[in-house]
Amino acid sequence: MTVSPETTHVGFIGLGIMGRSMAGHIQAAGYPLHVYTRSRDKAAPLEQAGATWHDDPAALAAACDVVITMVGYPADVEAVYFGADGRAGSGILANLKPGAVAIDMTTSAPTLAERIAAAAAERGAAALDAPVSGSDVGAREAKLAIMVGGDRAAFDRVKPLFDLMGTSVALLGPAGAGQHTKMVNQTVIAGTITAVAEALAYADRAGLDAGQVLDVIGGGAAGGFQLNVLGRRIVQRDFAPGFYVHLFIKDMGIAAGEAERMGLDLEVLTLAKTLFERFAAEGGREDGTQGIFRMIAKDSG
The missing domain is CATH 3.40.50.720 (NAD(P)-binding Rossmann-like Domain)
Structure with a gap:
């Protein structure tokens, strides 16, 4: 029932x-x-x-x-x-x-x-x-x-x-399959949010209107939650947590441990985890994951 x-x-x-x-x-x-x-x-x-x-x-x-x-x-x-x-x-x-x-x-x-x-x-x-x-x-x-x-x-x-x-x-x-699937999800996000932050740092340095850039590329192949939602928060300099950096580091740690146990070397995941750990050490622990932009762009705003 x-x-x-x-x-x-x-x-x-x-x-x-x-x-x-x-x-x-x-x-x-x-x-x-x-x-x-x-x-x-x-x-x-x-x-x-x-x-x-x-x-x-x-x-x-x-x-x-x-x-x-x-x-x-x-x-x-x-x-x-x-x-x-x-x-x-x-x-x-x-x-x-x-x-x-x-x-x-x-x-x-x-x-x-x-x-x-x-x-x-x-x-x-x-x-x-x-x-x-x-x-x-x-x-x-x-x-x-x-x-x-x-x-x-x-x-x-x-x-x-x-x-x-x-x-x-x-x-x-x-049992365990849900958690394994979430590790797949977090591995995708690890690379994607880091790339979004790098891309928007590029847009800023190139003198582009980053909001207008999002309007255009968000409807194309690059579109998705990390770009269209968190990217918009980056443009607005809104780094409040929808998901905390310290919890994301925890998730990446679980994913990396499971990957190692299965004999996989996930280099993008490892790099993203290293970047987020550095950001947390610099004071970003309680930011939302989009806060990684602040470190990548050297932006204190």
Whole structure:
């Protein structure tokens, strides 16, 4: 039986730039929403609209039929699922109801996704890895791409929830396949956003109107989100995060590690990771990924 607002309590852990919009779409569809995040003030709008606050992931998991996580790093994922302090019963997995589905939408390690799925199955529950792409814009507009790994029956059951958050949703394979697909996505972005920043630095130095350049080339073969959306932010000198540089470095690190494990030498990914690490060290850690332009163009604006 698929989920429905009448029968399904949904928990959401992690209410950052993307998570709060994603949880809001679920709440707006009428699902009873349960929330937990490290900074409770981020949950205030959802609580005001009727969401139930829980003091820790364990309490939330015990109350819900579906638990969604959208946290920062693989270490955070491990902590919320297996317990942050080593106490038995302190994480999501130890408190999942039989038949419940846990969905990790964090970009994390494929091997961790496999461990979570195996541990959930031992409790008679299911776990899906379902990282997303689309940045803050896609989260706000419910137009995310959602890449899912795990059990087909669990995927079919919770797909109505995915459809509330995204427009491109697919089951790519068993546990870990969603995370592997996200690594493909991030490898594409690593080269693309770096190239966009270099291209717009070129436009500036050549004395071109960079906005007009975007108007022209954005409709051609170079067009895409990185150019048309983030490129426009670069032109406007808007470096606020839709996706933080430090999280992107984390993603590139996972992708590079997986590539090395599979015997691949991804030189563009390696170069982009090196450039972003340098930018972070120079103060760009909390910028959006388009902020790499500031280093490439030596632009402090």
